[in-house]
Amino acid sequence: MIAKNSNSNRSQTVEFASNVSSNSALNSAADVVIVGAGLIGLAIALELHDRGASVTVIDHGRSLTKASTAAAGMLAAEDPFNPPALAPLSKLSALRYPAFLRRIEALSGVAVPFQTDTTVQYMADGTTTRLAEHSIDPRQLTAALLAAVRATPIRLLEETQIVAVDDTPHGMQVRLSTGIAIASRAVVYAAGAWTSEVMTAFHSNPVPVAPRKGQMLRVRLPATLALNEVHRSERIYIVPRTLGPQAGTALIGATVENAGFDTTVRSGDLDSLRALAAELLPAFSSAAEAPLVESWAGLRPATPDGLPVLGASARAGQFIASGHYRNGILQAPATAVVLADIIEGKPLSLDIFALSPQRFARN
Ligand SMILES: Cc1cc2nc3c(=O)[nH]c(=O)nc-3n(C[C@H](O)[C@H](O)[C@H](O)COP(=O)(O)OP(=O)(O)OC[C@H]3O[C@@H](n4cnc5c(N)ncnc54)[C@H](O)[C@@H]3O)c2cc1C
CATH class of the missing domain: 3.30.9.10 (D-Amino Acid Oxidase, subunit A, domain 2)
Structure with missing residues (x-):
């Protein structure tokens, strides 16, 4: 089923036309700037790069050193204790995992194996059931992903603070502590547990993460x-x-x-x-x-309802991919595809209404 992309309107969609990644020491351009170099931010960066976008990722620390390397690595799409509204994104992501790993291997030369293929699930009534689910070592995955990203022209700026995100007639300008200003058509907030904090600084409607x-x-x-x-x-x-x-x-x-x-x-x-x-x-x-x-x-x-936040924010050209809570390793591949579709204004292959950033404004 093709779901209508409720985020798509002219002011929110982005055509990747820029092949300019740098035009002076202090000014540069990118189709998309991603805030946060965790698994979610870098998976989105790779997907956008594969679609022809020029991408800059900014992290105030080192890449892939926070939740994404602290995780156990279960790809728990079948967990009966997960909220039902997680299922579409989780199942799509589990399906996409082999292709995600193949893409990382093609770029990095590093094969990341599944560690397990089944889960013994203990139910509340004392019974057990065996689920067809994989697990992965997040440290292997993130090391390979970082090598993959570094094999592309994606620009990764670590230990760099954002000082302002200003609207311009052509999109946005992201100003950095290093003095660099990046002209950009879209900004994605993917700063994990820090997403509210960073959005509060640059956005009038931060999501509660x-x-x-x-x-x-x-x-x-x-x-x-x-x-x-x-x-x-x-x-x-x-x-x-x-x-x-x-x-x-x-x-x-x-x-x-x-x-x-x-x-x-x-x-x-x-x-x-x-x-x-x-x-x-x-x-x-x-x-x-x-x-x-x-x-x-x-x-x-x-997030307060335990679901990720995925979609366009209230501010034109700004998007959110965060709040993945206990399932961010699992949900990274599908998150990348869905968010890239939203940015490009393409029809979505699944209904993500329950994950919309606007649900917090609705309450
Ligand atoms: C103990 C534990 C076990 C887990 N087990 C699993 C599991 O088995 N399976 C599963 O699917 N998930 C699991 N998870 C959840 C999973 O780890 C997360 O959902 C996922 O890693 C979130 O990725 P992220 O990229 O959003 O966040 P992160 O990996 O935390 O990355 C966020 C990035 O944003 C950067 N950042 C923060 N503030 C700023 C700023 N102001 N400017 C620029 N950059 C900024 C940070 O430095 C960081 O690099 C587990 C998590 C934990 C803690």
Whole structure:
């Protein structure tokens, strides 16, 4: 079914005509400027590049060092505890994943394998069901994606602050702390848990995206356990790594906390995660049998209704791709395609009305 693109109108759509990426040391041009070099921002950048756009991505820190490298990497399109409104984007993304990985490999020369092909889902009534779902190592994925982006003319400006986003007669001008000004036809906010913060500075209608902390640990697999499936209940998951540098270990996660931008890891919380994991697979209860390899915390970008924000903002030429909460690794490929379609004013292949930025204005 072809859904009508409710975002499409002349003032919001962009034709990629610019092949000018730089015309002086202090002034440059790009069809699209993307704010945030996480998985979402860089997946969109690659998709737009493949459609002929000139793209600049700006990050105030280093690329791919925030939520996208903190994730477990489940591609949990079949999770029965996900909100039903997530399903269209999640299922499209799961379908697109193999092509997304092939494109990254073609550019980077790096093949990113699926780590698992099935998930044992523990239901509230004590039964289990086996789901056909993959998982991936986000660190492998992001390293390959960064190499892929660097193999293209996409301009990646790291450790760079935006100081202003001004309207001009031809689009926008994005002014940077480095003194550079970029003339652009479109700006995409994809700053993860920081999206509200950055939009508040440059946009009169910021969307409500807040950090939701997740602590996680990685342990060595107990010698008695040859694990090659994800095990997941509503409260806990165990994600084995079967290939690559982390093979022979498993991730146990994750806490869900409203703690602002705090990323402290607490040993008591790690003990609680391990105890929950042991309810699914008892061998994980023992730190001697499954010793700790590492632990960390990341900040999921969360909206009040738990759904991503995807579409045109109220300000002409500005777009949002954020709030992917617990499913941003899964949803990156479809997000990139859908947002690129919205920017180009093309008909959409799925109904994303529930994900519209305007839903927050409607309430
Ligand atoms: C513990 C944990 C486990 C998870 N497990 C899974 C999972 O199994 N499966 C799954 O699909 N998802 C999972 N997720 C969710 C997933 O990681 C996120 O939804 C996804 O990474 C969000 O990507 P992003 O690009 O929006 O955000 P990020 O990766 O956080 O990137 C945002 C970028 O914006 C930049 N930025 C911020 N402010 C500015 C500014 N002012 N100017 C310029 N740049 C800025 C940041 O520096 C950062 O690089 C997990 C998350 C966590 C924390």
